[in-house]
Amino acid sequence: MTGSGTTVTAGARVILASHNQGKLRELQRILAAAVPGLEEGAIISSAGLELPDVLEDAVSFEGNALLKAHSAAAATGLLAVADDSGLAVDVLGGSPGIFSARWSGRHGDDEANNDLLLAQLSDVPDEHRGARFVCAAALVAPDGSEVVERGEMPGRLLRERHGEGGFGYDPLFLPEGEDRTSAELTPAQKDAISHRGTAFRAIAGHVARLLS
Template sequence: MDILLASNNAKKLKELHSILADAGITGVNILPLSAAPTYTEPVEDGRTFADNALIKARAGAKHTGLITLADDSGLSVDELNGCPGVLSARWCGTHGNDADNNALLLAQMQHVPAERRHAAFVSTCALVTPDGEEHVVEGRWEGKLLKQPQGTNGFGYDPLFLPNEEIAAGTMRSSAELSAEEKNAISHRGRALAQLVPIIAQLATQ
């Protein structure tokens, strides 16, 4: 069974493949947008992660006839009233510029003390079938913002995010210092996708 991932993000594709493999799901092939029939990608103008995930998943299912999985995710910082939020990928004004996004967020939080640096990665995944069946789930990964980047793994705000699990263990590694397997086991996207695993498994048997 083919499932279209409404993204060309290679790291996200690899992460989703790993999560499904770890769950023991076989016979499911996740395709990037580049492997699907070409269509005009919709404008992600939703106000929430769920809005944007559904916009992308519905468009993929409609234009390709494939079951489509879309993820919209970002960083929510309490001190910034939930921002960057849905603007996480373009917080600096340019889409996908991780270095500038991180630099801007660090500057905005420069004088914020440790006790007020709570943040959470949020992932909303939407799975839409060509016949209109829809499933929407959310995963959250709680932690704090560091005052300088740590690590080179992952992407986005990973170098700035200190997970609560690392704080509790006293190891104090950022998300960008975790292995892919460690991150998948506790990340926001992993938690969201885990809720879709039974649904994907059921679809694969139909």
């Protein structure tokens, strides 16, 4: 099926609307594991496809996820899944929030974002460094129908980076009940407890129903 001059993979039925490669790997892995019988090649990513740029100007994770999913569904004629996620820090009133990826001023600069967050929290004692990762996952069908699911992963922020895995703020984030940061967990361990894993396992049920 084509849309707006874009050719998608033969047999593809679900598109993940994201250009973040770390996020794409997570979403593909979670969705493939959660939807029984989903055939190989049924999930594709928007990376490399000439889809319209989306201005993420909503004021919530849910709103931005829906903007991206609606745009991808309209452009391709496929079921579209998108998410918007970020870090909410208690003492910052829930910030960086929807601005997490560009907290330092340049989108996707993980090192700069982490450096700025550490500087902002430098005087905050350990007992007040609570935070949570939040994910809103949206599924939009070609007819415009939509559903959104939300997941959260509570924890706290450390004073220095630990671990080489993951992306974003993972090296600073210690999930509740864990003695390893998100960046020190294996992909399977992270999927089992993460905000994105929770949201996308919930979305997967809707995907399975629509594909059946």
